[in-house]
Amino acid sequence: MNATKKFSDRLLENVKPIWDKNHQHPFVQELGKGILAEERFIHYMKQDYVYLLDYSKLFAVGVQKALDLEMMTNFSKTLHDTLHFEMDLHRAFAAEFGITKEELEATKPTPTNLAYTRYMLNVAQNGSLVELVSCLLPCAWDYWEIGKLLRAQYGDNLSTNKYAKWIETYDSDEFAAGAKWLIQLMDQLTDGKPEWELAQIEEHFQMTSKFEYLFWEMNYQLEEWPI
Numbered sequence: 141m142n143a144t145k146k147f148s149d150r151l152l153e154n155v156k157p158i159w160d161k162n163h164q165h166p167f168v169q170e171l172g173k174g175i176l177a178e179e180r181f182i183h184y185m186k187q188d189y190v191y192l193l194d195y196s197k198l199f200a201v202g203v204q205k206a207l208d209l210e211m212m213t214n215f216s217k218t219l220h221d222t223l224h225f226e227m228d229l230h231r232a233f234a235a236e237f238g239i240t241k242e243e244l245e246a247t248k249p250t251p252t253n254l255a256y257t258r259y260m261l262n263v264a265q266n267g268s269l270v271e272l273v274s275c276l277l278p279c280a281w282d283y284w285e286i287g288k289l290l291r292a293q294y295g296d297n298l299s300t301n302k303y304a305k306w307i308e309t310y311d312s313d314e315f316a317a318g319a320k321w322l323i324q325l326m327d328q329l330t331d332g333k334p335e336w337e338l339a340q341i342e343e344h345f346q347m348t349s350k351f352e353y354l355f356w357e358m359n360y361q362l363e364e365w366p367i
């Protein structure tokens with residue numbers, strides 16, 4: 141591999157068309173403008189809460205598969221930050237909308253949500269550590285990108301945006317630190333890997349990025365089980 145080009149640069153370059161779609165999705169844009177229908181936002185908050193319960197289990201598997209104490213510490217810190225810092229956002233919004241913590245936790249995942257988390261959990265449990273990281277990374281990295289983008293696009297109107305806390309959370313130093321650590325970890329773990337393995341990693345990265353798109357879409361459409 142070209143010494144100056146990191147594997148994460150390649151990932152970003154190739155995933156751009158998918159992430160651009162995510163960034164232009166009406167759910168994301170309307171959230172940025174503060175005009176997203178509350179019904180859609182509430183659907184998202186509830187679905188994302190149970191999504192995060194499963195997503196954070198990937199960090200727990202990361203602790204188990206970590207190669208050294210530093211990696212273990214970082215996985216367990218990010219697990220803690222997800223359950224506390226990130227999910228506090230959901231609990232705060234739920235309280236505003238009159239939804240209890242118990243109600244949040246009892247949310248039944250939609251078909252899209254379930255497909256997304258089962259895909260990641262299957263890779264986490266049956267694949268290698270770097271495959272696990274390739275599933276975690278789009279979630280953390282693209283949310284950080286969206287936080288930065290919405291701040292840049294709509295930051296001047298945050299005081300009147302009822303979803304401002306969402307943008308502030310994903311554009312925060314705390315959230316950025318987790319994303320940056322995962323990007324660096326991806327580069328560390330892929331250093332010197334053969335192309336067939338890099339291709340496998342990129343496949344997971346693209347797949348979970350597409351699931352990110354489906355997640356915006358399913359909340360915008362208020363997806364439920366049809367039967």
Ligand SMILES: Cc1ncc(CO)c(N)n1
Binds near residue numbers: 188192226283355
């Ligand atoms: C669906 C989804 N992807 C990524 C994140 C960021 O952790 C989130 N909260 N939800």
